[in-house]
Amino acid sequence: MTTAARTVSRSPTIILVFLLLAYILNFLDRQILGILLEPIKNDLKFTDSQLGILTGPAFALVYSLFGIPFALLADRTSRSMVITASLGLWSAFTALCGTATGFWQLFAYRLGVGLGEAGGVAPSYALIAERFPPAQRGKALGIFSLGVPIGLGLGAILGSWIAQNFDWRTAFLAMGILGLILAPIFKWVVRDPPRVAGAAAPSMGTLMATFPLVARKPSFWLLALGASLSSLCGYGLATWVASILIRSFDMSLIGAGRFLGSLLLIGGTAGVFLGGLLADRLGGKDRRWYAWLPAIAWLITAPLYALGLMVENLTLVWLLLVIPNALNILWLGPITTAVQHLVEPSKRATASAAFLLINNLIGLGVGPLLIGLISDALKSTYGVESLRYAAMGVLVFYLVAALLTLIAARYLRNDWVDEPQP
Incomplete structure (x- = not known):
């Protein structure tokens, strides 16, 4: 094999x-930001509600709304360039978070982080789909999804280490500078494949025209709302457990x-692998498993998480929480796969964009803020324990998510769109 051939074969x-x-x-x-809430709270005298706004709506608002426009821009221009610009933008605003001296300043910088991150995921999905053949796409997307638990876990571990040895501002600056260094290297390595001659890039009109097709299917709304309520709990707990x-x-x-980083790295990584593995094996026999698997996982997650937050022995806390930290993210493979198959292949981007919009607005936008609001409301009664009880209170949404997804299973087989036969 020639050097050129080896280079091509390794490029994906x-x-x-x-x-x-x-x-x-x-x-x-x-x-x-989640791991740094306590030092920020002590330094800038924020309430839990203010911290909830910074970790929830301040990020989710622009992240959710700008995802579709950035995806369209990537399809019409260069996906690697959009990802590079997004990486540089969110990294710059992450670094700026370390300079904030008040609530509204930090709020504005968090809006900037959300704006930058809105352009990262959808173009990455598209590049993976173009670079990997159908038989390898699921595995490639599964590896890419490991960025969720690895990023969350490393954020907790590295952020706390830097803040403990320096201060919380240095943690933001260090992470932001790391992204700014990676951005030009990323653009040099990652190139867009040649465009197919005559292929039309999607437009906002095309998206708006195809959205009603998926919106008419009950399973879409039930799966989207179920996953969103799970994300409400997941993002909220990932934000507040360290506090x-x-x-x-x-x-x-x-x-x-x-402690939190090990839970996210070990539990989350196992959950992503387990979800994809079980979905492929069981879903091929009965498509309802794409809904049953997340529902079963959430029914186990809620009581185990509650028990883990109630006990006092830290070893037992870790053992009880590592299982739900795997199960609460297991849905990524099954549900995102199911959503892809509710429409014909040419309309899958629209279905995914609509699903992500709902999931991010509810999960990211509401979860961290809701726990912060409940904590402040309970503070006069429970004092320092108010945050623990607030976190336990939102676990009920896992049970509601499971119920919605179990109902979705009833419609999934009828709503499923088969791949066209060659």
């Missing part, structure tokens, strides 16, 4: 590695970061 793997690195930084920069460990278990910042 190299591109996937760099897409994964960018995705890890995406979630690392998103999670780092619970510090307040209720008297852990140090770096101890809480290691």
Whole structure:
């Protein structure tokens, strides 16, 4: 095999590695605020409600609304350029977060982080789909999805270490600078494949015309709302668990970061692999498993998470929480696969964009803020334990998510669109 041939054969793997690195930084920069809530609260005198706004709506608002326009821009121009610009933008605003001196300043910088991250995921999906043949696409997307637990876990561990040894501002600056260094290297390595001659790029009109097709299917709304309520809990807990460990278990910042980071890395990584593996094996026999699997996982997640937050022995807390930290993310493979098959292949981008819009607005926008609001409301009664009880209270949404997804299973076989036969 010639050198040129070897270079071509390795290029999809190299591109996937760099897409994964960018995705890890995406979630690392998103999670780092969660691990730094306590030092920020103590330094800038914020309430839990204000911290909830910073971790929820301040990010989710622009992240959700700009995802579709950036995806269209990537399809019409250069996907690698859009990802590079997004990486540079969110990294710059992450660094700026370290300079904030008040609530509204930090709020504005978090809007900037959300704006940048809105252009990262959809173009990455498209590049993977173009670079990998159908038989390898599922595995490639599964590897790419590992950016979620790895980024969340590293954000907790690295952020707490830097803040403990320096300060919270240095943690933001360090993570932002890391992304700014990666951006030009990413653009040099990741190239768009040649465009197919005569292929028309999608437009907003095309998207608006095809959305009603998926919107008429009950399974879409039930799956989207179920996943969104799960994300409400997942994002909220990932944001606040470190603060619970510090307040209720008297852990140090770096101890809480290691504790949470290990849960996210071990549990989350296992959950992503397990979800994709079981979905492929069971879903091929009965498509309803794409809905049953997440529902079963959430029914187990809620009581285990509640029990883990109630006990006082930290070893037992970790053992109880690592399982739901795997199960609460298991839905990624089954549900995103099911949503892709509710429409014909040419309309899958629209279905995915609509699903992500709903999921991000509810999950990211509501979850962290809701826990912060409940914590402030309970503070006069429960004092320092108010945050722990607030986190336990939102676990009920896992049960509602399971119910919605079980109902979705009834419609999934009828709503499913088969691949066209060659």
